[in-house]
Amino acid sequence: MEKRIIKAIIAERQKEIRKVQLIERPIQFEENMNYVLVGIRRAGKSYQMYQDIQNRIKTGKAEIEDCLYINFEDERIALLEASELGLLLECYSEMFGNRKPLIYLDEIQNIVGWEKFARRLADSKYRVFITGSNASMLSRDIATTLGGRYIVREIFPFSFAEYLSYRGLELKKNWEYDPDQRVQVVRLFDSYFHFGGFAETFLLQDKREWINSLYQKILLGDIIARNEIRNGGAIRLLSKKLAESVMQPTTQTRLLHIVKSSGSNVSRNTLADYLAYMDDAYLTFSIPNFTDTVAERASSRKRYYYDNGLLNNFLFDGEAKLLENMVAIHLIKCYQKLEEDGVFFYNKGVEVDFYVPDKAMAIQVSYSIDDPMTREREVRALRKMSEVFPIRKGIIVTRDEEQTIFGESLDIEVIPVWKWLLRAE
Structure with missing residues (x-):
């Protein structure tokens, strides 16, 4: 790799970052800590780096020349290998002398073996920000290599x-x-x-076109190309069927039957890989049934999309699905830590859409409970569950309805989703 290319990139980014108009987000970073920011594409990970740089310049803690920013999706360094990452520091030193830079490495998952370089930077007392659009960056192997030297944060689209x-x-x-x-x-x-929380869509007239373009980038680049998938048609069909199946527990056996019925010859292991690739790319996520065994949780789950705009890309008249998907996103953002103490659904005799054991909270999602039968079904499920588990808070999230349903075993709050989202934050 030619040093002149790296130097040109460093200089270009320093010039551009100062001019970027930011939408400030209330995300705070510890002064002397290193961070790995992960999440779906276009959620704002790079902008968090820009925000950190601009805030340091505004407060006099740094000058733009103190910042070494590299985006590894720049085609000019597409062939850079892990063994060459040390060139970044060499080039910076040749440009700016003995300054010790603040280091910002964007989409570094494109470099195989990046984590050893990241650890070396931390050991050498650099302050480092790293971003990536693949959940494999949260793997135990990488966490072990980084050795506790970084704080990992998931960045979501705008709340x-x-x-x-x-x-x-x-x-x-x-x-x-x-x-x-x-x-x-x-x-x-x-x-x-x-249309969800991708900030770049907020002022667009044709939001669907932008969202579809993002979906194609995730599907073709982050899933199909990165994992060298030859059967692109099968994974396209799978992503469509997952969107249509939001709200319903879905088994791998059922999904395998759907994909095979379209003429695609995929094995059960291949299907499981496809689902994992979609989760790794932050396109989809899933939650298990609280009452299932560990083995059962791997095969039967409820699956959601990381943003309502992406889900809506597949739907026609899908208001109920969008409502439940939005609730699911907010719950995993607020409460998902490890799967064993995060967010679940409950299905044993009755079905409850979401259960957060750590908060003793059970949530039903219903677009409307104006219909007496719907109201009775949702209320009965929450109260039956409260007979088995110590539920302190029962909630029905609706599109617009609001009331309290009193009962001997459990009072249930009915709340509009827009009010619940703001209160929950």
């Missing part, structure tokens, strides 16, 4: 609260009792509900 802030709506205390603010929240929620 509803962040979206409101972007749109210029700053909520007052007790905003829900202010008719004007309440109307504004409801009005703005509709776009967020259907």
Whole structure:
């Protein structure tokens, strides 16, 4: 790799980062810690790096020349290997002398073996930010290599609260009792509900076109190309069927039958790999049944998309699916740590959409409970579950309805999703 190319990239990025217009996000970093930021493409990982750099410049803690930023998706360094990563420091030193740079390495998962270089930087007391769009960066092997020298954070697309802030709506205390603010929240929620939290779509007229382009990038680049999948048609069909199956527990056996019925000859192991690749690329995620055994949890799960805009890309008149998907995203963002103490669904005699054991919280999702039979079904499931587990909080998340359903065993709060999202934060 020619040093002049690396030097040109360093200089270009320093110039560009100062000019980037940022949407500030309330994400805080410890002053002397190193970070690995992971999450779906375009969620804002790179912008978190830019925000850190710009804030340091504004507060006088650094100058732009102190920052060494490299994006490993730059085609000019596409052939760079792990053994050549030391050239980054050599080039910086030749450009700026004995300064010790702040190091920002974007989409570094493209370099096989990157983690040893990252560990060496931490051992040498550099402050380092790393981003990646693949959940394999959270693997135990990589965590062992990094040796506790980095804090890992998952970056999600904008929350509803962040979206409101972007749109210029700053909520007052007790905003829900202010008719004007309440109307504004409801009005703005509709776009967020259907098109999700990717900031680059917020001002676009044709949001679907941008979201579809992102989906194709994730599917073709992060899933098919990265994993050298030859049967692209099978994984396209699988992603479509997963979208259509949101809200329902889905077994690998059923998915295998669907894919094979289309003429694709895939094995059970290949199907399991495809599902793992989709999760690794932060396209989809899944939650298990709380009552299943460890072996059963691997085969039967409820599956969701990481953003409503991506899910809506597949749907026609899919309001109920979008509602449950949005609740699922928020729950894993708030409560998912390790699978054994994170977010589940419950299916044993009755089905409850979400269960968070650590919070003793059970949640049903229903677009509307205006129909008496629907209301009775949702309430009965929560109360039956509370007879088995110590449920302290029973919730039914709806699109717009709000009330409290009192009962001897459990009071149930019915709350609109837009209010629940803002309160939960």
